[in-house]
Amino acid sequence: MNVKPDFSKNANMAATAPAFLSIYDMHAYYGESYIVQGISFNVHEGEILALLGRNGAGKTSTLRAVARMDAPQATYGEIWLDHQPLHKMKSHQAARAGIGLVPEDRSIIPGLSVEENLQLAQIAEPVGWSIDRLYDLFPRLGERRKQEGVTLSGGEQQMLAIARALARDIKVLLLDEPYEGLAPVIVDEIEKTLIHIKEQGITTVIVEQNAVRALELADRSVILDTGSIVFDGSAAEVLENAELRAEYLAI
Ligand SMILES: Nc1ncnc2c1ncn2[C@@H]1O[C@H](COP(=O)(O)OP(=O)(O)OP(=O)(O)O)[C@@H](O)[C@H]1O
Ligand SMILES: [Mg+2]
DSSP states (O other): OOOOOOOSSSSOHHHHOOOSEEEEEEEEEETTEEEEEEEEEEEOTTOEEEEEOSTTSSHHHHHHHHTTOSSSOEEEEEEEETTEEGGGOOHHHHHHHTEEEEOTTOOOOTTOBHHHHHHHHTTSSSBOSOHHHHHHHOHHHHHTTTSBGGGSOHHHHHHHHHHHHHTBOOSEEEEESTTTTOOHHHHHHHHHHHHHHHHTTOEEEEEOSOHHHHHHHOSEEEEEETTEEEEEEEHHHHHHOHHHIIIIIOO
């Protein structure tokens, strides 16, 4: 844990080669508020990583900093995606580099149908999955292609938000509480699609209050507590470790 990925050419690559997505010594502020307090972790290509922690731990701030959103306003440290320095980029550049953030509020665009929401996402190059392929993944969206996106049910809106991310050619999907407010049967449905997305080679970071569901899906987990990392290891280890769960996840 907290091993600096090697970004130089001449050091020992075997011990410290950067992972697919490497976050090194990242700090983030909202104004004077110091929120993310020097975190380092790796996400390996093709895996699902569950980023967990109590309310206010800094999970959303971490995702937003990786996606280079305007808030948190000041971030320090290095973020590398497939040898690209995200820490030097603005959000639209990070999106082009392959980051797809699905925010907690889902951000469906009012006044646009399901299909128009997807078409709008495809205006940005490079284009990802075709709309037909997205409807294969989410048949409910295909059935409702003409319906206004904001009138979909919560679960359908979550599907549209994920589909919209895939409509661009992304390498990493960042999901902020995708199961929030959804019935277990809908969570099952979305989980199946996340497994399919993984099988297509896309790397996923999932933030979830429903930690058990996220851990059952994930390969590995990173747990945050007040802006610092307190665990970095396998998801199974967290599921088996009742003490860890009680202390940092309250489950
Ligand atoms: N725009 C903002 N301005 C100031 N402080 C903020 C802002 N957004 C978040 N914070 C603060 O940063 C801290 C971390 O928030 P963050 O949203 O990253 O936590 P989280 O782990 O996602 O929590 P939750 O599980 O409740 O979603 C909190 O103390 C929060 O109040
Ligand atoms: Mg959050």
